[in-house]
Structures are given as C-alpha cells and as structure tokens.
Amino acid sequence: MKLLFKYIFSLLTIVVLLSTTLSAQDSTQVIEKERVALQTDSVAPNTIGIPQDSLKTAPKASSDSSQLTMQGLEIGVDTGKILLFASDFEKKVQVSLGYLFKNRLAIYTEGGYGKLTPPGAIENGTYLSEGFYATTGLEYRLHLEGSGSFYPGIAYGISRFDDEVTFSIDSDLFNDFEKRFARTNMEARWIEFILGSEQSIKKSLFILGWKFKLRYLLSYPPQHPVDVYTIPGYGRTLDKLAPAVNFYIKYRLGKG
Numbered sequence: 001m002k003l004l005f006k007y008i009f010s011l012l013t014i015v016v017l018l019s020t021t022l023s024a025q026d027s028t029q030v031i032e033k034e035r036v037a038l039q040t041d042s043v044a045p046n047t048i049g050i051p052q053d054s055l056k057t058a059p060k061a062s063s064d065s066s067q068l069t070m071q072g073l074e075i076g077v078d079t080g081k082i083l084l085f086a087s088d089f090e091k092k093v094q095v096s097l098g099y100l101f102k103n104r105l106a107i108y109t110e111g112g113y114g115k116l117t118p119p120g121a122i123e124n125g126t127y128l129s130e131g132f133y134a135t136t137g138l139e140y141r142l143h144l145e146g147s148g149s150f151y152p153g154i155a156y157g158i159s160r161f162d163d164e165v166t167f168s169i170d171s172d173l174f175n176d177f178e179k180r181f182a183r184t185n186m187e188a189r190w191i192e193f194i195l196g197s198e199q200s201i202k203k204s205l206f207i208l209g210w211k212f213k214l215r216y217l218l219s220y221p222p223q224h225p226v227d228v229y230t231i232p233g234y235g236r237t238l239d240k241l242a243p244a245v246n247f248y249i250k251y252r253l254g255k256g
Contacts, residue, residue: 074098074108074207076250081112091115092232096250098139106139106151114161114232121229124167131161133233135192147203153194157215159233160187165226188220188231190242205252215242 078094085091091114098108111134121127137155144150162185168178193216198209217240220228228237235242 071100071102072252072254074100074106074250074252076207076248078110078112078246078248080245080247089117089119094246096248100141100252104141104143106141106153108137108139110135110155112233116230116232118230118236122165122167122226124169126166127163127226127229128165129161129163129228129230129232131159131186131232133157133159133161133231135233137192137194139194139196144197147200148198150197151195153192153196153211155192155194155213157190157192157233158187159189159231160185161232162186163223163228167226183221183223183228186221186228188228188234189218190215190234191218192216207250207252208248209250210245210247213244213246215244216240217242 074097076096076098078092078096081092081094085093092112094110094112096108096110098106100106111132113132115128115130117126117128135155135157137153139151139153141149141151162183164180164182166178166180193214194211196209196211198207200207215234217231217234217237220231220237222228230236235244
C-alpha cells in the first residue's frame with residue numbers, strides 16, 4: 001500500500017511539473033513572437049523611391065493559441081447513467097464540476113447517486129445497495145488536431161451507502177426460512193486511473209466526451225454472513241480492480 005501511494009504522489013508530481021514546463025514554453029513563444037513583431041515595426045522607412053504599394057511583407061503566422069490557453073469553469077452530466085435510469089436493476093445520476101487552467105491542467109469533482117439491485121447477486125434472494133459518492137481528481141489535456149483533446153488523469157473516490165439482503169430457504173421437511181437484514185452508514189474508498197477524450201460540438205462551448213477508468217479498491221467494511229456485493233460509484237467488491245467507461249456532455253463557461 002505504501003508503494004501505491006508513493007506511485008500516486010510521483011504521478012501527480014510529474015503532471016504538475018509537466019504542466020508548468022509547457023506553460024513556460026508557451027510564454028517563451030509569445031515573447032519571441034512579440035520580439036519579432038517589434039523588430040519588423042522598427043525597419044527603416046522607404047527612402048529609395050520604391051512605391052509603397054510594391055512593398056510586401058510576409059504574412060503573419062496565424063496563432064492558434066486559443067486552444068492552448070482555453071480556460072473556464074466546466075459543468076457536466078453523465079449521459080450513460082441517464083440512459084440506464086429507466087432500467088430495473090440500476091438507477092444512477094452523476095454530475096461534474098471542474099476548472100480548466102491555461103496550462104492545460106484541469107481539476108474536477110464528480111458526484112452521484114446510485115441505487116443498485118444486481119440480478120444474480122444472491123441465488124435465493126435479493127440484494128440492494130444505495131448511496132451517494134464523490135470523486136476528486138486531476139486531468140492533463142493534450143490537444144489534438146481541431147477542437148479535440150486527449151487526457152490522462154487520476155482521482156480519489158469515496159462512497160457512503162447502505163445495503164439490504166433478503167434471502168429464503170425452502171424445505172420439504174421443515175418450515176421455510178426467510179431472513180432480511182440491513183447494514184447502514186458504510187463507507188468505501190478507492191482511486192481511479194483515467195484515460196479520456198473529448199470534442200467540442202461544432203466549435204461551441206458544449207463538449208462531448210468519454211473516459212475509461214480503472215478503479216482500485218482501497219477499503220470497505222466487510223460484512224457477515226453475506227458480504228457487501230456492490231458499492232455505488234465503484235462497482236463489485238469481488239473485483240479489486242474495477243474497469244468502467246463513462247460518456248458525458250459538459251458546458252465550459254468561458255475561454256482564455
């Protein structure tokens with residue numbers, strides 16, 4: 001576990017240093033462009049009788065720095081979870097709030113609610129897990145050609161939830177046995193390793209995207225005689241590593 005946290009800390013350090021370096025490079029490029037422009041403006045005036053109309057200057061290079069310096073508050077919603085809300089076994093809602101800085105580093109928080117009744121969790125009964133969850137993390141946006149971007153990221157998640165187990169045992173010799181019990185105020189924690197991509201909708205401030213998450217479960221309260229089966233925001237406890245894919249739409253409030 002100590003090695004895992006050392007790895008997370010090292011990854012965050014690399015992301016911050018990389019973003020700072022690229023930001024410094026962008027600033028250096030801007031200074032160089034301003035220096036060239038100043039030298040061009042200071043060229044001696046035409047004194048040899050050549051008509052001014054015949055003098056041509058090299059066209060200025062178009063700057064596409066709007067994408068490199070784009071910044072603003074981002075508000076989003078998970079569209080995949082909305083589509084599954086009408087299902088019988090899964091009801092989820094998830095929203096996000098983040099901020100994209102000029103150096104391409106983004107910080108964000110996702111929060112949601114989940115009510116899960118996975119089929120087959122208990123062979124002779126039913127299982128219900130319900131609660132709220134939140135994740136907070138960092139992403140580094142690598143801009144692609146056009147208005148798209150690709151990004152790695154890392155996040156820390158926490159869930160507060162309750163669950164309920166109901167099962168029955170049928171017998172031809174004795175009375176049927178039925179049992180129901182509930183556990184409340186449980187908490188689970190995990191980390192997420194993220195790869196994602198997003199694209200502006202026709203160069204507007206609306207953005208469509210997806211992200212792949214690989215979640216690593218850090219802790220949860222084991223229960224007896226029936227253990228916790230699924231955790232809202234994380235997934236099944238049977239899997240120490242839980243992959244997931246999220247689809248989302250968001251709106252960015254402002255540009256740099």
